[in-house]
Amino acid sequence: MAFSATSFIEKKIEEIRAQVGQKSAICATSGGVDSMVCAFLAHRALGKMLIAVFIDDGLMRQGEPQKVTTVLRSRGIRTVLVRAADDFFRALRGKRDPEDMRKAFRHTFYKTLGKVVRKHRAAFLIQGTIAADVVETKGKIKSQHNVLTQIGISPRKYGLNVVEPLVELFKPDVRKVGKTLGLPKSIYGRMPFPGPGLATRVVGEVTRDKVCMLRKATSIVERELRNVKAFQSFAVLLNDRATGTRRGKRAFGNIIVIRSVQSKNAMTATPTIIPYKILERIQRKITRQIPEVTKVLYDISPKPPSTIEYI
Ligand code: XMP
Numbered sequence: 001m002a003f004s005a006t007s008f009i010e011k012k013i014e015e016i017r018a019q020v021g022q023k024s025a026i027c028a029t030s031g032g033v034d035s036m037v038c039a040f041l042a043h044r045a046l047g048k049m050l051i052a053v054f055i056d057d058g059l060m061r062q063g064e065p066q067k068v069t070t071v072l073r074s075r076g077i078r079t080v081l082v083r084a085a086d087d088f089f090r091a092l093r094g095k096r097d098p099e100d101m102r103k104a105f106r107h108t109f110y111k112t113l114g115k116v117v118r119k120h121r122a123a124f125l126i127q128g129t130i131a132a133d134v135v136e137t138k139g140k141i142k143s144q145h146n147v148l149t150q151i152g153i154s155p156r157k158y159g160l161n162v163v164e165p166l167v168e169l170f171k172p173d174v175r176k177v178g179k180t181l182g183l184p185k186s187i188y189g190r191m192p193f194p195g196p197g198l199a200t201r202v203v204g205e206v207t208r209d210k211v212c213m214l215r216k217a218t219s220i221v222e223r224e225l226r227n228v229k230a231f232q233s234f235a236v237l238l239n240d241r242a243t244g245t246r247r248g249k250r251a252f253g254n255i256i257v258i259r260s261v262q263s264k265n266a267m268t269a270t271p272t273i274i275p276y277k278i279l280e281r282i283q284r285k286i287t288r289q290i291p292e293v294t295k296v297l298y299d300i301s302p303k304p305p306s307t308i309e310y311i
Contacts, residue, residue: 003173005180009041012165016045016126019163024049025124028113031060031068032193037178038128038166043077044181050126051078053116055109058085059197059211062219071187080120084112092199092206096239098311101206105196110160117160125160131170132266170265191232192266200309204239213237213290217256220285225260230272233260235286236299236310244287244294253294256286261308269303 027042029035029052039052052072056065065081072079091104117125166174171192178188194200198218202210217235225233236257244253258279263269283296299306 003176005173005176008169008173008177009044009180012041013045016042016163016165020046020049020124020126022049023123024051024120025126025163026051026053026113026117026120026122027126027128028053028055028109029068029072029128030054030193030195030197031064031187032128032195033171033178033188033190034128034130034166034174034192036068036071036128036183036187037174037181038126039072039077040075040181040183041165041177042126042163043075048078051080051116051120051122053080053082053113055082055084055112057088057105057109057197058208059088059105059199059206061193061198061222062215071184080116082112082116084108087112089206089208094205096204101199101311102196105199109195114160123161124163126163126165128166128174129164130166130174131168134167135267172264191230191234194309200311201234201236202239203237203310210237213254213292214256216290217286217293220289221258221260221282224278224282224285225274228260228272228274228278229262230260231263231266231269232308233258233272235259242295246291246294251294254290254292255295255297256290256293257297257299257310258282259299259308259310261303263303263308266308267303269308271298271300271302274298 025046027039027050029039042050054065054069069079069081088108091108092101095101095104175188198211198214199206202214214235214237221233221235236259238255238257240255241252242255244251260272260274261269262272279298286293286296
């Protein structure tokens with residue numbers, strides 16, 4: 001049977017109201033499609049009893065905290081912005097293994113969220129886990145940070161009762177729900193962005209300087225590929241260095257990878273065929289605007305055997 005976003009929304013509004021009752025609830029949103037659709041859906045169900053929480057972890061793209069909180073507030077959603085970048089960089093210090101990084105990220109995330117929950121005396125956490133997160137975590141490909149029980153986090157430890165209204169859906173249906181809920185297209189149609197943010201695109205230890213470099217490269221890649229249809233397009237910073245020249249001198253610089261993939265639901269993916277001229281332009285902009293970078297590569301790996309992100 002074809003998916004009906006309208007019936008889904010009606011059913012979920014009833015379910016959320018039945019579960020949460022007159023208590024207050026918090027919805028953590030990163031600005032990504034899933035968490036924003038979840039916030040709008042929960043707001044429909046709970047109105048002023050819902051607080052959207054945006055944790056600025058220092059791992060977001062350029063201008064995101066302001067952009068996202070503006071969209072939420074413009075729709076009358078009570079929104080709290082928590083600045084916690086120092087805590088995240090401290091937790092990530094010295095971590096190089098991808099799963100250690102995810103673990104450090106999510107413990108900091110839920111600790112921060114737990115504080116907000118207690119401050120606002122919220123009884124429920126409504127979060128935008130979707131079907132692909134569950135499948136990938138079960139398959140032990142990656143531990144997605146929002147699949148709490150599967151990764152052995154007891155929500156009760158953080159004082160939370162969890163509600164996951166989107167957990168049966170894959171991304172295309174999540175977008176339909178977003179569109180039907182009246183979200184701006186710039187939100188429901190946007191590329192997926194992982195919970196741990198730019199940390200999933202830094203190979204090796206995550207530091208402020210590396211994230212700052214990657215953020216600039218990300219803006220360039222997103223801007224230059226804005227008219228190239230893709231499931232996700234982004235930049236990655238490798239842990240390696242490569243020799244280049246800067247002002248006539250040898251420079252042992254950083255390496256940025258351009259990643260762009262076609263996919264329906266993130267379970268499989270193929271690289272985007274990008275016109276060579278565009279790749280050349282991105283290379284020029286990145287090496288000119290980010291002097292620490294000496295090489296720019298294009299990743300042609302499909303999933304499988306690769307994954308979309310780098311950690
Ligand atoms: P991979 O890299 O596993 O990505 O092929 C599949 C989809 O999931 C996103 N992704 C994540 N999302 N937390 C998230 O919330 C994570 O740790 C994470 N890792 C990957 C990725 O952007 C892609 O859409």
